[in-house]
Amino acid sequence: MDIASDVDAAQKIVMDVLENDKRILKMPPPQTGIAALKEYTIDVLVRGWVMNADGEATLFDIQQRIKERFDAAHILPPARRQTTVSLDTASAKPAVRRAG
Helix, strand or coil, X not given: CCHXXXXXXXXXXXXXXXXXXXXXXXXXXXXXXXXXXXXXXXXXXXXXXXXXXXXXXXXXXXXXXXXHHHHHCCCCCCCCCEEEEEEECCCCEEEEEEEC
8 A cells, every 4th residue: 555545544544533433523523634744754633623521531532443443454653764884894884774
């Protein structure tokens, strides 16, 4: 799955989770979108309005359900790339090894 379809799938999952939680108010309607493009991540906005008394419990539940749905859809957080540089003092040539 390419990154564009991952983003589309992620946003569809977020909206489905928000729309199917009775605590999320219909007005204003829930929203999702691309909040930021970063070097290793694409931040997806998750916005739903609730009554104050439901705020924290709804946040925890929504995050849990989104995580479970992402896992089921094989939408994984990006792996950080790690670069290790070592210097062979005998030849003075750097050796670069990429992990990830």
